[in-house]
Amino acid sequence: MKKNKYLALIFAILALIDTHAACIIITSDYVHGYYAAKYMYASAPAWLAFLWLIPFGFGLLLFSLLSIKFYKAYKQSLQNPKESDE
Numbered sequence: 001m002k003k004n005k006y007l008a009l010i011f012a013i014l015a016l017i018d019t020h021a022a023c024i025i026i027t028s029d030y031v032h033g034y035y036a037a038k039y040m041y042a043s044a045p046a047w048l049a050f051l052w053l054i055p056f057g058f059g060l061l062l063f064s065l066l067s068i069k070f071y072k073a074y075k076q077s078l079q080n081p082k083e084s085d086e
Helices: 002-039 046-079 081-085
Strands: none
Touching: 002 046, 046 081
């Protein structure tokens, strides 16, 4: 079914957006934390920005698995077109 093809494409795009957003946010927070600790004497270390990897990593894993699942369903429907229509 074409529905599975579109869903696989949508979740692949969401995975790419998730990785790019993670890079932007983590880099920004790390630089801010680094210079805050160096010049403004902040008490938190800069490496705390890497805690953002937990939610972004979970989102990337979820989107990737869903994309793979829908792509396999799409490929299966191409091999057996009569079974997927029912």
